Amino acid sequence: MKIDWIAKLQHMLQVMAFCLAIAAIQYGFQPDRPYGPNVVHSLFIGTSIWAIIDLGGPLFPSSAETGWPKGMAGLALVVGGIAGGYLVGTTIADRLCIFYGMYPPGPQEDGGAQTRISILITALAGITGTYYFYSVNKSAYLQRKMSEARRHANEARLKLLETQLEPHMLFNTLANLRALIGADPRQAQVMLDHMIAYLRATLSASRTTTHTLQAEFDRLRDYLELMTIRMGPRLQYSLQLPPELAQHPVPALLLQPLVENSILHGLEPKVEGGRVNVSARREDHQLVLEVMDTGVGPCGSPAGEKGFGMAQVRERLAALHGAAADVDFAAVPQGGARTILRLPLQS
Amino acid sequence: MTSSSPCALIAEDEQLLARELQAELARAWPQLRIAATVGDGASAVAQALALKPDVLFFDIRMPGQSGLEAAAELADEWPQEEPFPALVFVTAYDQYAVQAFETQAVDYLLKPVQPARLQKTVAKVQDVLARRAQGGGDFEATLGQLRNLLGLVAPAAATTAHEGPLKLIQVSVGNSIRMVPADEVVYFEAADKYVRVLTEGHEYLIRTPLKELLPQLDTQRFWQVHRGTVVRADAIDSVTRDEAGKLHLQLRGRKEKLAVSRLYAHLFKAM
Numbered sequence: 001m002k003i004d005w006i007a008k009l010q011h012m013l014q015v016m017a018f019c020l021a022i023a024a025i026q027y028g029f030q031p032d033r034p035y036g037p038n039v040v041h042s043l044f045i046g047t048s049i050w051a052i053i054d055l056g057g058p059l060f061p062s063s064a065e066t067g068w069p070k071g072m073a074g075l076a077l078v079v080g081g082i083a084g085g086y087l088v089g090t091t092i093a094d095r096l097c098i099f100y101g102m103y104p105p106g107p108q109e110d111g112g113a114q115t116r117i118s119i120l121i122t123a124l125a126g127i128t129g130t131y132y133f134y135s136v137n138k139s140a141y142l143q144r145k146m147s148e149a150r151r152h153a154n155e156a157r158l159k160l161l162e163t164q165l166e167p168h169m170l171f172n173t174l175a176n177l178r179a180l181i182g183a184d185p186r187q188a189q190v191m192l193d194h195m196i197a198y199l200r201a202t203l204s205a206s207r208t209t210t211h212t213l214q215a216e217f218d219r220l221r222d223y224l225e226l227m228t229i230r231m232g233p234r235l236q237y238s239l240q241l242p243p244e245l246a247q248h249p250v251p252a253l254l255l256q257p258l259v260e261n262s263i264l265h266g267l268e269p270k271v272e273g274g275r276v277n278v279s280a281r282r283e284d285h286q287l288v289l290e291v292m293d294t295g296v297g298p299c300g301s302p303a304g305e306k307g308f309g310m311a312q313v314r315e316r317l318a319a320l321h322g323a324a325a326d327v328d329f330a331a332v333p334q335g336g337a338r339t340i341l342r343l344p345l346q347s
Numbered sequence: 348m349t350s351s352s353p354c355a356l357i358a359e360d361e362q363l364l365a366r367e368l369q370a371e372l373a374r375a376w377p378q379l380r381i382a383a384t385v386g387d388g389a390s391a392v393a394q395a396l397a398l399k400p401d402v403l404f405f406d407i408r409m410p411g412q413s414g415l416e417a418a419a420e421l422a423d424e425w426p427q428e429e430p431f432p433a434l435v436f437v438t439a440y441d442q443y444a445v446q447a448f449e450t451q452a453v454d455y456l457l458k459p460v461q462p463a464r465l466q467k468t469v470a471k472v473q474d475v476l477a478r479r480a481q482g483g484g485d486f487e488a489t490l491g492q493l494r495n496l497l498g499l500v501a502p503a504a505a506t507t508a509h510e511g512p513l514k515l516i517q518v519s520v521g522n523s524i525r526m527v528p529a530d531e532v533v534y535f536e537a538a539d540k541y542v543r544v545l546t547e548g549h550e551y552l553i554r555t556p557l558k559e560l561l562p563q564l565d566t567q568r569f570w571q572v573h574r575g576t577v578v579r580a581d582a583i584d585s586v587t588r589d590e591a592g593k594l595h596l597q598l599r600g601r602k603e604k605l606a607v608s609r610l611y612a613h614l615f616k617a618m
Contacts, residue, residue: 168408171439172361175459179367230361234410268360271387271410 019046036102044093049085082126197222205252214246234273257309258291266295287343294336354380355402358391376469388412407438433475512565518551533582537575547600573608
């Protein structure tokens with residue numbers, strides 16, 4: 001991972017400010033001791049700890065994603081950083097203080113007690129500082145993750161819209177409308193009504209997340225009616241929704257890409273056309289949705305299993321229900337394809 | 348085939364649109380007779396060969412065989428001595444960027460068909476027919492354009508072949524898989540949903556359609572010479588032209604001769 005040196009420098013300055021504060025507090029409690037050595041010790045110990053932890057962290061491979069080493073490695077880094085930083089910092093600070101003659105003249109009083117205080121302060125300050133930086137880092141990481149997830153969701157929504165407003169579908173439908181306006185105005189109105197409902201549902205599906213199965217089947221009917229006007233006798237369809245399941249919530253336009261696949265890859269390539277059957281039923285604690293067609297079958301069209309529509313259905317179900325939902329796509333022995341979705345029933 | 352009353356064939360799978368095009372044509376070009384309207388690619392080829400129309404209106408997306416494939420097949424089967432019909436593709440969405448060809452032999456129309464645009468097409472087709480009546484034919488231009496259009500379809504599938512060209516053909520023989528080096532293959536031949544893989548001494552069947560196999564092959568070495576045939580170029584021994592003007596390939600290592608489609612005849616020219 002690349003290191004953000006500006007951020008590191010900011011961390012260092014924050015650490016130094018923190019060190020100065022500690023030295024000031026320490027001086028407040030022990031005004032009899034000179035201020036200089038405290039400041040020098042505090043600064044050098046703090047900066048050494050910062051250098052080991054903040055610059056040493058990226059050396060751990062597990063820190064690549066979060067900026068912080070995972071598990072025991074993170075703990076070891078903190079303990080090692082504080083201990084090492086204390087040793088390095090006091091050594092340098094001692095030399096400097098002696099060199100510049102900052103220690104008060106006369107014999108040093110009670111070195112042991114002073115060392116213990118010093119270690120205690122280092123440990124407390126080190127842990128506090130590390131915890132502070134750890135939290136800041138973590139919240140930045142989470143924020144980054146969230147904006148990433150939001151971007152993914154937006155992309156998926158756009159993609160969904162693009163597939164549903166597929167230009168072939170749109171312009172062929174408009175061409176049919178144009179033809180009908182002259183030949184059969186009543187029928188043209190019917191077609192236009194279906195188209196309006198279809199467009200409205202498609203555009204709002206990118207905003208609403210769920211609707212009832214009844215709404216889902218109504219939208220499928222609009223789409224299939226549009227396609228029936230276009231394909232004529234080459235398309236027959238049936239929709240079976242038991243009344244007790246009508247109000248059950250489902251992700252908006254979940255089945256739409258499957259029905260579209262059936263028509264696009266199953267029936268359109270087949271000269272004589274065929275049927276699409278969509279049904280919902282209850283099996284134990286599961287809601288079973290089935291889209292079946294009598295088209296050319298999946299071997300002729302690689303798009304069935306791996307296509308965007310199918311991938312999208314899988315993704316949406318996985319995001320909502322995890323392992324509790326299941327998608328099964330297979331060829332039908334008599335020709336055609338069948339997709340079965342199983343979702344947990346919601347009461 | 349008289350210039351006074353030209354006739355057309357419409358291939359469009361959506362009946363409403365076929366009728367609409369017919370109605371618009373009746374307004375834009377009252378002399379044009381619609382010989383037949385068909386709903387799929389295979390019927391389009393059969394009807395065109397039977398009726399010999401002057402103009403073809405082919406929808407690009409059709410069941411069975413696309414308008415492009417149908418036109419390519421037709422170019423192959425079309426008798427040498429007859430002039431090839433003027434070709435107009437009709438499409439709802441210009442995914443092939445056919446505008447690029449607007450000034451050339453093949454025309455295109457976007458659905459919904461606009462009367463003003465149709466008028467331009469009619470003028471262009473009439474021009475083509477008039478030039479043809481004076482003996483000028485641009486069949487070669489049509490072929491070139493079809494090649495381009497068919498070539499434009501392939502790159503979409505080729506994006507999956509980023510691992511480089513296929514080196515081994517994996518063939519299932521009984522319950523084992525045989526690895527046939529691509530270098531040993533003399534030619535591939537489409538057979539229904541399968542592809543026959545022919546080496547010097549053997550013949551295998553694979554389930555990958557030729558359309559999917561083609562983008563995975565090294566196009567420097569493997570040449571498509573026909574809708575259903577892809578040959579390893581260095582296995583070609585000689586090319587001969589028969590009385591009807593058709594090209595045939597003599598192969599090294601196999602006795603059978605392969606026919607070269609007119610669409611790919613440009614590959615074989617003496618240096």
